Amino acid sequence: MSWSTSLLVPLPVVLPLLAAGIKLTIGPRLPYVHRVISVGTLALVLGVGIALLVLADQDGPQVAAIGGWQPPLGIALVADRLSALMIVVSSAVTLCVLVYSYGQGAADGEESLPLAVFHPTFLVLCAGVSNAFLAGDLFNLYVGFEILLVSSYVLLTLGGTSSRIRSGTTYVVVSILSSLLFLGAIGLVYGAAGSLNLADLAGRIDRLDGGIALVLEVALLSAFAIKAAVFPLSAWLPDSYPTAPAPVTAVFAGLLTKVGVYAMIRTETLLFPDTSVEDVLLVLSLLTMVVGILGAVAQTDVKRMLSFTLVSHIGYMVFGVALGNRLGLAGAVFYVVHHITVQTTLFLTAGMIERRAGSTSSERVGGLARTAPLVAVLFFLPAMNLAGIPPFSGFLGKVALIQAGVVDGTALAWVLVAGSVVTSLLTLYAVGKVWSRVFWRAPRVALPTADGPRGREGQDEVVGATIGGRTITTSTAMPVTMTGATVAMVVLGLAYTAAAGPLMRYSDRAAGELRDRQAYVQAVDPEMVRPVERAGAGNP
Amino acid sequence: MSSSASVVLAVVVGVLCASGVVLLLERSLTRVMIGAALLGNGLNVLIIAMAGKSGRAPLLGGDGRDERAMSDPLPQVMILTAIVITFALTAFLLAMAYRSWQLHGHDEVQDDVDDRLVAARRASAEPQDTGADAEAEAEAEAAAAAGESGELRLVDGEPGPERGRS
Numbered sequence: 024m025s026w027s028t029s030l031l032v033p034l035p036v037v038l039p040l041l042a043a044g045i046k047l048t049i050g051p052r053l054p055y056v057h058r059v060i061s062v063g064t065l066a067l068v069l070g071v072g073i074a075l076l077v078l079a080d081q082d083g084p085q086v087a088a089i090g091g092w093q094p095p096l097g098i099a100l101v102a103d104r105l106s107a108l109m110i111v112v113s114s115a116v117t118l119c120v121l122v123y124s125y126g127q128g129a130a131d132g133e134e135s136l137p138l139a140v141f142h143p144t145f146l147v148l149c150a151g152v153s154n155a156f157l158a159g160d161l162f163n164l165y166v167g168f169e170i171l172l173v174s175s176y177v178l179l180t181l182g183g184t185s186s187r188i189r190s191g192t193t194y195v196v197v198s199i200l201s202s203l204l205f206l207g208a209i210g211l212v213y214g215a216a217g218s219l220n221l222a223d224l225a226g227r228i229d230r231l232d233g234g235i236a237l238v239l240e241v242a243l244l245s246a247f248a249i250k251a252a253v254f255p256l257s258a259w260l261p262d263s264y265p266t267a268p269a270p271v272t273a274v275f276a277g278l279l280t281k282v283g284v285y286a287m288i289r290t291e292t293l294l295f296p297d298t299s300v301e302d303v304l305l306v307l308s309l310l311t312m313v314v315g316i317l318g319a320v321a322q323t324d325v326k327r328m329l330s331f332t333l334v335s336h337i338g339y340m341v342f343g344v345a346l347g348n349r350l351g352l353a354g355a356v357f358y359v360v361h362h363i364t365v366q367t368t369l370f371l372t373a374g375m376i377e378r379r380a381g382s383t384s385s386e387r388v389g390g391l392a393r394t395a396p397l398v399a400v401l402f403f404l405p406a407m408n409l410a411g412i413p414p415f416s417g418f419l420g421k422v423a424l425i426q427a428g429v430v431d432g433t434a435l436a437w438v439l440v441a442g443s444v445v446t447s448l449l450t451l452y453a454v455g456k457v458w459s460r461v462f463w464r465a466p467r468v469a470l471p472t473a474d475g476p477r478g479r480e481g482q483d484e485v486v487g488a489t490i491g492g493r494t495i496t497t498s499t500a501m502p503v504t505m506t507g508a509t510v511a512m513v514v515l516g517l518a519y520t521a522a523a524g525p526l527m528r529y530s531d532r533a534a535g536e537l538r539d540r541q542a543y544v545q546a547v548d549p550e551m552v553r554p555v556e557r558a559g560a561g562n563p
Numbered sequence: 564m565s566s567s568a569s570v571v572l573a574v575v576v577g578v579l580c581a582s583g584v585v586l587l588l589e590r591s592l593t594r595v596m597i598g599a600a601l602l603g604n605g606l607n608v609l610i611i612a613m614a615g616k617s618g619r620a621p622l623l624g625g626d627g628r629d630e631r632a633m634s635d636p637l638p639q640v641m642i643l644t645a646i647v648i649t650f651a652l653t654a655f656l657l658a659m660a661y662r663s664w665q666l667h668g669h670d671e672v673q674d675d676v677d678d679r680l681v682a683a684r685r686a687s688a689e690p691q692d693t694g695a696d697a698e699a700e701a702e703a704e705a706a707a708a709a710g711e712s713g714e715l716r717l718v719d720g721e722p723g724p725e726r727g728r729s
Contacts, residue, residue, distance in 0.1 A: 096637075162641055169648045176655055185666050192592060192659060192672050199599050199652050200587065206645055207606045213638060214613030262675040 028078050032087035032100045034071045035110050035153035038064050043146040051139040058125060061142050065118040065149065072110035079107040080529065084536075084546035086159070094548050095220035099159030103543055104533035105356060109156040109285055112360050115515065116277050116367050117149050119508045123371055124270035126502030127378070141181065148174040148274070155282045159547060161209050161219040161243075164286060168205065168250070172198050175279060178271045179263065186266045194263035201249035208242035215239060222547035225293050225540055240295045244287060244304075251283025253341055254311035257334045261318060264333075265326035269374025272326065276333050277367030281359050284340045288355065291344050292537040304345035305435050312338030312446040319453040325373045325383040328457055332409060332450055333366055339424055339446075342439055346427050352534035354423030357527055361408075361416040361519055368405040368512040372398065375505060376461065385460035392462035397501075399462045401509050406458060408516050410451035416519035421447055423527065572612040579605030592660035592670040596653055603649035607642045614638035 042064040046057055078085050084103035088094060102110070124141065151171030158164035176198070180191035213219055215235050216227040228236055245256070252260040260280070264272050291301075315335025322328040340362070343355025373383050379395045380388040392399040408415035421443060428440040519526060536542050579601050586598025614635040621636035660670040674682075 162644070166644065166648075173648075173651060173655070180659065180662075183662050183666075188659060188663050188666060189673050190675070192663070193675065195652075195656065195659065196587070196592075196595055196599075196672070199656070202648075202652075203599070203602050203606055206603070207609060209641070210606060210610040210613045210638075213610065213641075214615075219637075219641075262677070 028082075028085055029087045031071055031074055031078070032085050032102050032157060033089065035068045035075075035114065036100070036150050036157065038068055038071075039146040039150040039153070043143040043150070046143045046146070057142060061121055061146065062118070064146065065114055065121060068149070068153070069111065069114040069118060072107060072114050075102045076104075076107040076111050078102075079104050080532065083542050086546050094159065095218050095223040098163050099220065099222075099547055100154075100157040100163075101159040101221075101543065101547060102157055103546070104529065104536050105285070105288065106156045108356065108360065108529065108533060109281075110153055112363050113152050113156070113278055113281075114149070116363055116512070117145070117152075117274060119512045119515075120270045120274045120277075120367065120371070121145065122504050122511075123273075123374070123508035124268075126504030126506075126508070127268070127270060127374065140177065144174045144177045145274075148178065152278055152282055156285060159221055161212060161221065161224070165202070165205055165209060168282070168286075169202060171279065171282065172202065175275060179267045179275070181268065181271070190263040190266045193259050197249060197259040201246050204242065204249070205246035208239065208246055211242055212239050220547070221289070221293055222544040225544055228294050236295065237298070237300070240290070240298060240300055243290050243294075244300065247283045247286040247290070248307075249283075251280050251287060251341070252311075252334050252337055254307055254314055254334075254338070257311065257315065257337070260334055261327055261330040264330045265324065269370060269377060273367045273370035273374070276330070276370050277363045280333065280337055281340075281363050284337065284344070284355075284359055287341065288344050288352070288537065291347065292352065293540055293543060296538070296540070297347060301345045301347055302435060304341055305439055308338040308341035308345055309439050309442045310338075311335065311341060312442055316446050316449040316453065320449060320456070322453075323385050323460075325376060325385060325457055325461060326370070328453055329366070329369050329373060332453060335446060335450065336362055336366070336409070339421065339443060342443060343424050343427060346424075346431050346436065348427055348431060349531070349534045349538055350423065350430055351427035352537055353527065353531040354420060354427050356530040356533050357416075357423055358420035360526065360530075361420045361516070364512060364516045364519070365405045365408045365417060368509065368516055369402070369409065371505075371509045371512060372402045372405065375401065375501060375509060378501065378505070385457050388461050389464040390462070397506065401506075401513055402462070403458065404513050405516055406454040410454055411447045412451070414520055416516065416523060419520070419523050419527070569612070572608060576605050576609045576612060579608065590671045592656065592663060592672060595672070596656040596660060599656065600649065600653050603645070603652075607645055607649075610638045610642050610645070 042060050046060060049056065075085060079102050084101050085107075086094075086102075087100045089098040089100065092098065121142075124145075148171050151167050151169070151174060153167075154170060155164055155167030158167050176191065176195050179194055180187050209219065212224065215231055216224055216239075218224055218227055228239070231239075249256045249259075264275055267275065291304075312335050315331055315333075315338065319328050319331035319335060322331055336358075339358050340355045343351040343353075343358060345351075375395075375398045376388065376391065377383050379398055380391060382388055404415075408417045411417040411421045425440050425443060428436040428443070583598045583600075583602030583605055586594045586601065589595060589598070614637075616634075618632045618634045621633040621639075663670045
């Protein structure tokens with residue numbers, strides 16, 4: 024925790040913001056400089072993330088007190104094992120999506136728009152995600168959420184087409200409501216506990232009356248559950264995500280809901296360990312899984328189907344969090360890492376299908392396995408990974424969670440174990456259905472050629488509305504950056520299998536650190552440790 | 564923090580939040596925006612109320628005055644941040660309402676694609692006495708909704724392959 028290493032902690036937040044500012048200053052000129060800045064920044068953040076990961080694993084949580092103001096009054100950024108892992112995965116994923124978006128932007132002839140609006144906003148989104156992962160107090164977490172949400176509003180409604188405004192409205196209003204809930208919860212926490220620093224709160228909430236603590240927990244969890252799309256609060260997601268451009272949907276699907284899951288993990292472990300709410304969370308996670316996947320089975324559009332599987336698989340992570348034992352948390356951490364990567368990859372591939380065939384509807388597209396074998400492979404691998412077929416990381420994550428459920432041993436946990444197996448099978452069914460229609464079945468409509476028919480008159484705009492309000496350029500030649508970035512993501516997803524041992528052990532250490540709480544509190548402020556030591560001793 | 568917040572503040576928070584929630588439930592985006600602003604202001608007052616008793620201005624002076632008589636400065640700082648954020652969100656919602664008005668001539672939030680598909684399917688599955696007109700309307704509605712979701716009905720007039728089922 025020397026001066027030099029704590030200097031690394033704010034960099035994942037500061038660098039993208041700085042780069043976004045520089046890019047806005049340059050404006051829509053010098054495209055080459057823009058690319059160097061964006062890719063360089065995110066690569067640098069990835070490097071910083073890896074350094075933080077190593078440091079946090081060896082020396083314990085890294086803490087930076089912003090402006091030299093010590094916690095609990097000052098703002099602290101904390102990188103413990105979980106935060107550092109999240110930073111690494113999120114920056115790797117955003118880097119790939121950024122490279123992908125260059126290819127797509129070039130192919131759609133949208134050079135000027137992405138440079139002027141898309142890329143600075145994308146970098147601000149990255150800064151917000153990093154800030155949320157590193158936040159050491161609730162208010163900074165709120166600010167991180169707002170940074171990423173406001174940039175996500177801009178990205179989702181980019182171009183201002185009719186369908187994007189319609190779906191964006193739902194998204195923006197629901198997100199604003201969740202932000203306001205979070206703000207209200209922050210007010211209540213401050214009123215009840217007199218602090219917002221997470222490490223400080225860990226001790227203070229233990230001393231609160233049980234009923235008050237319950238109100239605070241439910242208020243915070245409701246706000247996070249909207250962001251994470253946990254079942255009764257998930258209806259906004261499948262409606263709003265699919266209309267955005269492919270890279271935007273990919274990064275939203277991969278990261279934004281996981282920020283909510285991260286916030287749930289953090290509050291459930293650090294602030295409210297072992298509470299009665301966990302049973303409620305178990306039931307909700309079961310409903311999230313089952314309702315989500317039934318929605319996915321009913322969909323015919325690839326992007327909408329993927330959005331529903333996204334909701335469904337959030338249930339797995341909430342399952343691990345709700346169990347609250349070490350294995351469950353380790354499984355949840357592993358599953359978050361796996362799911363960020365795989366879900367992003369699938370949406371990137373959906374963008375490639377759209378580019379190749381002009382649509383992502385499985386009623387319209389067919390026979391892609393023959394005409395675009397690479398896209399088929401790039402869809403098949405992450406799809407099987409998502410469904411949890413044995414060699415892949417999705418299987419390993421699910422096994423860890425099921426083990427944790429068995430260890431827990433209550434009747435409810437067994438129901439959850441059964442539910443997660445059924446969900447896994449239904450996921451296989453949903454992706455298999457789309458796979459056989461889009462890739463195997465003989466095409467219903469001839470694939471568009473250079474001047475060939477593109478279906479009914481007047482549908483071009485509708486299909487095109489999914490990319491910037493213009494007709495998509497369908498072509499057999501995929502930009503090399505799009506393919507390259509997607510291949511990199513698929514390989515990253517497969518690498519989790521190869522590195523499953525170390526990754527699972529790391530997740531386990533992260534879970535141990537989360538359960539322990541001491542290391543986190545000690546790192547933020549050694550003087551706060553005393554009150555936390557009597558954690559779980561009951562309320563006064 | 565001592566819980567000596569005034570009743571007036573509590574009432575103000577209640578009224579602001581209640582009217583904010585009512586407006587949020589409206590269909591018109593402009594009203595939703597006003598609702599979000601009211602709710603945001605209500606929550607800001609809540610944070611003020613949570614700060615406990617009001618006191619002197621929180622300035623550190625060198626004349627040995629009692630620091631415990633100060634107001635708590637932290638909630639005020641938080642509210643400043645929250646006000647700025649709510650302001651940005653209000654501006655964004657207003658821009659969206661305006662864009663929606665430009666595109667559609669109104670700023671009402673529409674049903675999502677699946678809702679419209681289900682409604683259309685149900686309308687077309689009703690008994691014959693509703694007549695061909697209702698069916699045609701439902702078809703058009705389904706086509707509009709399907710078009711928005713990127714789906715395409717293959718031939719005009721022919722019932723879509725998926726529509727007929729269940």
